[in-house]
Amino acid sequence: MKSTDHYRPQESEPMTVRNERVLGELRRVVRHAAEHCDEFRQRLDSASMAPHVIGTLDDFSKIPPLRKKDLARLQQEKGLDWFLTAPAGSLRRVYQSPGPLLDPEGRGEDYWGWAEAFHAAGFRSGDLVQMTFSYHLTPAGLMLEEPLHELGCAVIPAGPGNSDVQLELMTTLPVTGFVGMTSFLKILGEKAVKQGLDLGTDITMRTAFVAAERLPESLRTEVEAMFGMVIRQGYGTADVGCIAYECSELGGMHLSSRCHVEICDPVTGEPLPEGETGEVVVTPFTTDYPMIRLATGDLSRIVSDECACGRKTVKLAGILGRADDTAKVKGQFVYPSQVAEVAAMFDSVTRHQVALDNPQGRDRITVKLQLDGDLDVEAFRAAFIGRVKLNPVIDILPEGAELEADAPALVDDREYG
Numbered sequence: 001m002k003s004t005d006h007y008r009p010q011e012s013e014p015m016t017v018r019n020e021r022v023l024g025e026l027r028r029v030v031r032h033a034a035e036h037c038d039e040f041r042q043r044l045d046s047a048s049m050a051p052h053v054i055g056t057l058d059d060f061s062k063i064p065p066l067r068k069k070d071l072a073r074l075q076q077e078k079g080l081d082w083f084l085t086a087p088a089g090s091l092r093r094v095y096q097s098p099g100p101l102l103d104p105e106g107r108g109e110d111y112w113g114w115a116e117a118f119h120a121a122g123f124r125s126g127d128l129v130q131m132t133f134s135y136h137l138t139p140a141g142l143m144l145e146e147p148l149h150e151l152g153c154a155v156i157p158a159g160p161g162n163s164d165v166q167l168e169l170m171t172t173l174p175v176t177g178f179v180g181m182t183s184f185l186k187i188l189g190e191k192a193v194k195q196g197l198d199l200g201t202d203i204t205m206r207t208a209f210v211a212a213e214r215l216p217e218s219l220r221t222e223v224e225a226m227f228g229m230v231i232r233q234g235y236g237t238a239d240v241g242c243i244a245y246e247c248s249e250l251g252g253m254h255l256s257s258r259c260h261v262e263i264c265d266p267v268t269g270e271p272l273p274e275g276e277t278g279e280v281v282v283t284p285f286t287t288d289y290p291m292i293r294l295a296t297g298d299l300s301r302i303v304s305d306e307c308a309c310g311r312k313t314v315k316l317a318g319i320l321g322r323a324d325d326t327a328k329v330k331g332q333f334v335y336p337s338q339v340a341e342v343a344a345m346f347d348s349v350t351r352h353q354v355a356l357d358n359p360q361g362r363d364r365i366t367v368k369l370q371l372d373g374d375l376d377v378e379a380f381r382a383a384f385i386g387r388v389k390l391n392p393v394i395d396i397l398p399e400g401a402e403l404e405a406d407a408p409a410l411v412d413d414r415e416y417g
């Protein structure tokens, strides 16, 4: 993809230019919310902050985060109006996600900001796209259909399930794009092969945009090869819309031009040094339902390598776990995903689990390992210290003993008080 082939000019602005633009957008969003949104006004009051003190991005980061895990409860206690800057009737739509969580949609063009993500994935005017996310109550189907219209694509609102009907549509219409989950696309491919179809000639889909589930590279490669197509993923939530998306070059997901993203300490909400893993805290530049510093509960880290696609925005290194599964030990966060990375480096480790306790009030971290074969314990320890920054007790399970397949990755048995 040529460097000029971007949907919005902001995609190729250097990070210094981006940060200046972002600061202006944040000031606008904060000022509007402070005037019109009860929830945000209360949050500023709780930190004894006035909206005019946002002089820098650091000032902005002092606003206490709004935790996604509190949203459903707060909506029930306070009502949706408490979060809105105008009456609910001025919105375009109100969805409900499992939780139950209400997701208001404002009237602005490309409100959820997915158009640049679809463009980066390869969707273009004239594409015929089969949408397999749900249109009923939850926002996925409509949220992802609107940007396709903006790009000039036509959409078949197929919705989820009905694999026979989906395949019939794919083989009788010149469908060029797919939107949905990779696991579903794989099921459709396998079914088509069983029916004797040739995926290279009977199906004309060449581009897929996927979301809503983890995408292992092995699954991407398998399904791309199966259909002879390109699969790209986006990351966002039903509250804020698009946060980041993959380009042709992969290697992470570029931050969207329509929001500010911080990687923060999951406990304090303060930004972490660049490159560290922490919670994704996002602020979209929309004002109808101000989600200012929404702490998503998702973990990631920033990758700032230059990208050959020409976009200058940094990337998120994928979603590396959930903040709820993390624990702080001796001042260091322990993320199950980091431990899994270490375990994957040693072929003989078949299962692992991290256990935390605090005998005599001192934190202790133990890695339980189930082995098939020999392990160089000191090499494992060195790799663990390199990634997690803590020296663990290594507990190798005796032969015959097993960790359950669904055992939690991290068990925190520390006692306080």
Ligand SMILES: [Zn+2]
Binding pocket: 247, 248, 249, 250, 254, 307, 308, 309, 310, 311
């Ligand atoms: Zn790129």
